[in-house]
Amino acid sequence: MKIIPRMVVLASCLLMAGCATTTYEANWDSLRQHENPDWALDAKFGIYAHWGPYSEAGAWKDNPYANWGNYYATCYQGIYHPDPTEARRKSFEKRYGSITTGAGYRDLCKDFTASKFDPESWADLVKRSGAKYAGICAIHHDGYAMWDSAITPHSAGTTGPKRDLLGEILKAFEERDLKTIATFHHARTYQQFQGKRKRLTAAGVTGVDLLDPASEDYYWFLGPKERFIKNRKALTYEVIDKYKPDMLWFDGGGGGFGTEEILAYYFNMGLSENKEVAVHNKGNFGTNFGIYSYENGAHRPGFVDWPWEDDTPSGIGWCDWPWWYGIEYKKPRDVVVRLADLVARNGGLLLSMNPRSDGSFDQGQIDLLEGIGMWLGQNGEAIYSTRPWIVYAEGHIDPVFSQEEDCTIPFHYAYGKEARPTQPDTSKFDATDIRFTAKGNTLYAIQLDLPTGGKTVIHSLGDKTKVSSKNKITGIELIGHGEVPFTRTADLLEIELPKNLPNDWALAFRISVGGKLEHRVLAGKNTIVPMQL
Numbered sequence: 271m272k273i274i275p276r277m278v279v280l281a282s283c284l285l286m287a288g289c290a291t292t293t294y295e296a297n298w299d300s301l302r303q304h305e306n307p308d309w310a311l312d313a314k315f316g317i318y319a320h321w322g323p324y325s326e327a328g329a330w331k332d333n334p335y336a337n338w339g340n341y342y343a344t345c346y347q348g349i350y351h352p353d354p355t356e357a358r359r360k361s362f363e364k365r366y367g368s369i370t371t372g373a374g375y376r377d378l379c380k381d382f383t384a385s386k387f388d389p390e391s392w393a394d395l396v397k398r399s400g401a402k403y404a405g406i407c408a409i410h411h412d413g414y415a416m417w418d419s420a421i422t423p424h425s426a427g428t429t430g431p432k433r434d435l436l437g438e439i440l441k442a443f444e445e446r447d448l449k450t451i452a453t454f455h456h457a458r459t460y461q462q463f464q465g466k467r468k469r470l471t472a473a474g475v476t477g478v479d480l481l482d483p484a485s486e487d488y489y490w491f492l493g494p495k496e497r498f499i500k501n502r503k504a505l506t507y508e509v510i511d512k513y514k515p516d517m518l519w520f521d522g523g524g525g526g527f528g529t530e531e532i533l534a535y536y537f538n539m540g541l542s543e544n545k546e547v548a549v550h551n552k553g554n555f556g557t558n559f560g561i562y563s564y565e566n567g568a569h570r571p572g573f574v575d576w577p578w579e580d581d582t583p584s585g586i587g588w589c590d591w592p593w594w595y596g597i598e599y600k601k602p603r604d605v606v607v608r609l610a611d612l613v614a615r616n617g618g619l620l621l622s623m624n625p626r627s628d629g630s631f632d633q634g635q636i637d638l639l640e641g642i643g644m645w646l647g648q649n650g651e652a653i654y655s656t657r658p659w660i661v662y663a664e665g666h667i668d669p670v671f672s673q674e675e676d677c678t679i680p681f682h683y684a685y686g687k688e689a690r691p692t693q694p695d696t697s698k699f700d701a702t703d704i705r706f707t708a709k710g711n712t713l714y715a716i717q718l719d720l721p722t723g724g725k726t727v728i729h730s731l732g733d734k735t736k737v738s739s740k741n742k743i744t745g746i747e748l749i750g751h752g753e754v755p756f757t758r759t760a761d762l763l764e765i766e767l768p769k770n771l772p773n774d775w776a777l778a779f780r781i782s783v784g785g786k787l788e789h790r791v792l793a794g795k796n797t798i799v800p801m802q803l
Contacts, residue, residue, distance in 0.1 A: 293538055293541065294533070294534040294537040294538050294541075295534055296530040296531045296533070296534040297530060298530070298555075298556070300534070301530065301533050301534060301537070301559070302559060304537050304549075304560075306548055306560065306561060306577055307546035307547070307548055308546075309402075309449060309516075309546065309548075310403075310449075310516075310517065310546075310548035310561060310577070311577055312402075312654060312655040313402035313403050313449065313618065313654070314402065314609070314613050314618040314619070314653050314654055314656075315399075315400060315401050315402060315609060315618060315619050315621070315642075315646070315653070315654075316401050316402065316403040316404060316451060316517075316579070316618070316619070316620045316621070317396050317399060317401040317403075317404045317620070317621050317622075317623060317639070318404060318405045318406055318407065318451055318453055318519075318620065318621075318622055318623070319405075319406040319407065319622060319623040319624070319625055320343075320407050320410065320583070320591035320592045320622050320623075320624065321406055321407065321416070321592065321593075321623075321625045321627075321629070322343065322382065322407065322410055322412060322414050322416060322592070323375065323378045323379040323381075323382040323412065323414055323430065324339045324340070324342040324343040324378070324410070324412055324592055325339060325382065325592045325593055325625070325626065325627035326339070326378055326381050326382050326627045327339035327342050327361075327362075327378070327594075328592060328593045328594035328595060328597075328626070328627060329594075329595055329627070330361050330365075330595075331595060332361050332364065333357050333358060333361045334357050335348075335357060335358060336587070336594070336596060337585075337587065337589060337590055337592070337594040337596070337597070338358045338361070338594075339592045339593075339594055340589045340590075340591055340592055340594075341358060342358070342362075342375070342378070342412070343410050343411050343412050343591075343592065344411045344412075344462065345411060345412075345459070345462035345463050345465070345466045346374075346375050346412065346466070346480075348361075348362065349362045349369065349374070349375060349378075350369055350374075350466055350470060350478060350480060352469055352470055352472075352473035352475055354368075362378075366378070368477075369475075369477070369478050369479075370475065370476060370477040370478065371477055372477060372478075372479050372482075373479075374478070374479040374480065374485075375412065376424070376429070376479070376488060376489075379414060379424070379429040379430050380429055380430055381430065382426075382429075382430040382431065382627060383430050383431050383628070384426070384430065384431040384433065384435060384627075384628060384629045385628045385629070386626075386628040386629045386630040387431070387433075387435065387438075387625075387628070387629025387630075388629065389438040389439045389441070389442040390442055392439055392442065392625075392629075393439065393442035393443050393445070393446050393448070394446070395631070395636060395639055395640075396443065396446075396448065396623075396639065397446045397448065398639065398640055398643045399639035399640065399642050399643040399646075400642055400643040400645075400646030400647060400650060401448065401621075402448065402449060402654065403448055403449035403450065403451050403516065403517060404443045404448050404449075404450065404451065405436075405439070405440060405443065405450050405451035405452050405453065405515065405517075406435070406436060406439055406452075406453070407453045407455060408436050408452040408453060408454055408509055409454055409455065409456045409505065410455045410456070411455050411456065411458060411459055411462060411521075413456055413459050413489065413490060413491045414426070415427075415436075415505060416435045416436045417434050417435065417436035417437055417508075417509065417512070417513075418433070418434040418437065419505065419508060420508065421490065421501060421504045421505050421508055422488075422490040422501070422505065423487075423488055424488055424489060424490060436452065436509070436513065437512065437513060440452070440513050440515065449516040449517060450513070450515040450516050450517065451515060451516065451517040451518070451519055451550075452509050452513065452515040452517075452518055452519070453518075453519035453520075453521070453550075454506060454509075454518065454519065454520050454521065454523075455521040455522070456491070456502060456505070457502065457520060457521065457522035457523025457526075457527050457529065457554075458521065458522040458523070459491045459498070459502075460491055460495060460498040460502075460527065463480065463489075463491055463492065466480065467480055467481060480492065490505070498527070499527050499528045500528075502527055502528055502532075503528040503531055503532055503535075506518075506532050506535075506536075507532070507535055510535060510536050510539050511539075514539060514543055514545065515547075516545070516546075516547060516548065517547065517548045517549070517550065518536055518547075518548075518549050518550070519549075519550035519552070519563065519620075520549070520550065520551065520552060520554060520555075521552050521554075522552070522554055523554055524551075524553075524554030524555045524556070529554070529555070533549065533555075536549070548560065548561060549561070550562075550563045550579070550620075551563060552565070552581075558576045558793070560577075561577045561578060561579060561618075562574065562576065562577065562578035562579075563578065563579055563580075563581050563620070564578060564579070564580050564581065565580075565581050565582075566580065566581070566582050566588055566692040566693075567580045567582070567692050567693040567694065568692055568693075570693060572615065572663075572667060573615050573616060573658070573662055574615065574616055574617065575616065575792055575793040576616075576792070576793050577616070577617075577618075578616070578617045578618070579612070579617055579618040579619060579620045580608075580612055580617060580618075580619055580620070581620045581622070582608075582619065582620070582621060582622065583621075583622045583624065584599050584600055584621060584622060584623055584624050584635055584638055585597045585598065585599060585600070585624055586598045586599065586600055588692060590624065591622055591624075592624065593624040593625060593626050593627070593632070597624055597632070597634075598634070599624075599632070599634035599635055599637070599638050600638060601638070601641075602637070602638055602640075602641025602642050602644070602645070602775070603641070603696075603774075603775040603776075604696040604697075605619070605621065605638065605641075605642050606641075606642055606645045606646075606775050606776055607696050607699050607703075607718040607719075607775065607776050608694060608696050609642075609653065610652075610653065610705050610716045610718060610776055610778075611663070611694055611696075611699070611703075611705055611718065613653050613656060613658075613705070613707055614658055614659075614662045614663055614705035614706055614707055614716070615658065615662055615663070616657070616658045616662070616792065621642075623635060623639075644773075645773060645775060645776065648749060648750045648772060648773060648778075649716070649749050649750065649773070649776070649778040651709070651714075651749070651778075651780070652707055652714035652716055652749065652778040652780070653707070655709055656707035656708060656709045656714065657707065657708055657709070657789070657790070657792070658706070658707065658708070658790050658792075659706040659707060659708040659713060659788075659789070659790055660788050660789070660790045661706055661730045661735065662705065662706055662790075663703070663704065663705050663706065664702070664703070664704045664728070664729055664730045665699070665700070665702040665703030665704060665718070666694075666698055666699060666702075666703055699718040699719060700718070700719045701717060701718075701719045701720060701721040701722070701726075703717070703718035703719065704716065704717055704718070704728050704730065705718065706730070708787060708789060708790075710787075711738075711782075711783065711786065711787045712780060712781065712782065712787070713737065713781040713783060713787055714778060714779065714780060714781065715728055715731070715778070715779045715781060716776055716777070716778045716779075717776060717777045717778075717779075718776050719775075719776070720771065720774065720775075720777065721767070724766065724767050724769075725764055725765065725766060725767060726764070726765040726767060726777065726779070727762055727763070727764050727765075728762060728763045728764075728765070729761065729762045729763075731743070731758070731762070731763035731781075732758065732759055732760050732761045732762045732763060733758060733759065733760045733761075734760055734761065736788060737781075737783050737787065737788060738783035738784060738785040738786055738787050738788055739785035739786040739788075740783070740784040740785030741784075741785075742783060742784030742785060743756070743758055743763070743781060743782070743783055743784075744782045744783060744784050745781075745782040746765055746779055746780070746781050746782070747779065747780040747782075748765075748767070748768065748771075748772065748777060748778075748779055749772065749777075749778040749779070749780055750772025750773060750778075751768055751770075751771075751772050754766055754767065754768065754779075765779065
């Protein structure tokens with residue numbers, strides 16, 4: 271483990287403007303002194319990928335479950351099911367033999383060779399998408415390290431690809447001036463596998479590698495809790511030391527399993543390297559720490575007063591994280607209007623790619639990313655480096671609960687039963703939906719669908735709304751076209767549109783004002799904000 275000398279940390283800290291501490295300690299009083307860097311607040315749009323041995327199962331069609339590779343990723347659900355007639359176990363055993371004779375997830379890892387993985391083409395595609403930061407799942411719930419690890423043989427450097435997949439792709443992203451993110455999903459792994467082993471034992475299933483103490487040398491997460499914590503910290507430290515990612519994202523682990531030590535180690539790396547680092551917080555580290563992450567927008571209030579993002583797959587299904595043969599991809603328009611909606615609400619979007627197991631992409635994935643990039647290439651100034659305005663939205667919003675009205679998807683597509691509500695349902699957005707962002711003295715208004723009749727009407731920008739110290743709108747430009755005529759009355763702003771519109775999905779207007787633009791006052795840094803969960 272790399273030890274950062276205290277004097278190196280102190281010297282680096284003194285070089286950084288606004289540094290609040292000389293070194294971070296493994297407690298929340300100290301960790302909360304860390305502030306989100308401006309680049310992380312300005313980026314708004316990031317991309318990563320769910321890709322690993324579980325992706326191999328995406329091509330298996332002899333199973334009634336949709337996308338069961340996602341279940342394999344989570345403590346190998348299905349593979350180690352106590353019932354030998356369970357479809358996902360049968361599908362696995364058809365290929366690798368019975369789990370009662372020692373066949374297991376490690377066999378799937380041997381077939382994961384990433385034979386068509388080209389980090390340069392990956393990075394070029396992500397760059398074309400308009401994303402400002404990018405990475406992959408460094409280690410998912412399966413505990414498989416996507417790098418060449420010296421800590422465990424359960425890694426891409428030892429099995430399957432025998433390559434440093436994480437290191438190769440992060441290097442390619444850095445070469446294209448993208449910030450890097452490594453996502454860690456392994457904090458939940460110990461509890462998940464403890465439960466799996468108890469169920470197998472209770473059912474009298476024997477011969478399983480997960481129950482064999484000899485397998486602890488391969489599966490680093492087996493054994494006592496103390497061993498898990500030690501290995502989890504060592505694996506995360508290894509990524510921090512080898513790749514120094516700009517951002518870490520955690521799925522689970524708040525208040526346990528060495529998380530506080532990991533965060534202190536990471537922040538101190540940032541100090542020693544004179545590097546501004548950020549953390550995504552999936553509800554595990556308390557409120558207003560890092561950038562909060564909502565999976566598919568579930569249970570998210572309409573407006574959140576501190577930094578956050580929605581985490582969503584490229585596939586249309588709730589759990590379409592890894593690739594599978596039946597995947598259907600979101601359309602570029604739907605992601606574009608979702609991004610505009612989230613940014614207006616003080617958030618951002620982290621989109622997960624769905625590479626095939628060999629590292630190649632479906633055309634639907636390529637079309638999605640290139641379509642997003644086309645719109646951002648024209649209208650990105652209304653997204654990047656902006657902040658929410660005093661009015662963040664008009665259209666499909668509920669002023670009482672600050673939630674989208676009729677824009678929540680309450681049912682899981684696969685199960686047909688009530689599940690975690692997701693949002694937004696972009697199919698409900700129309701030309702009445704306007705989202706506002708601000709940058710300096712410029713106001714932006716984004717219309718989430720094309721209007722009919724050659725006019726855009728914005729009720730929130732009538733004279734009754736004080737837009738600036740002089741309450742004057744001095745000019746409006748349709749981005750991608752130029753200046754457009756407008757009329758402002760007490761109740762609304764009406765903009766005349768050109769015959770040929772600059773894009774087919776969402777129009778963005780650059781609005782100049784007389785005097786100083788009004789700005790929303792957000793919660794102060796390190797302020798604890800009650801969350802509506």
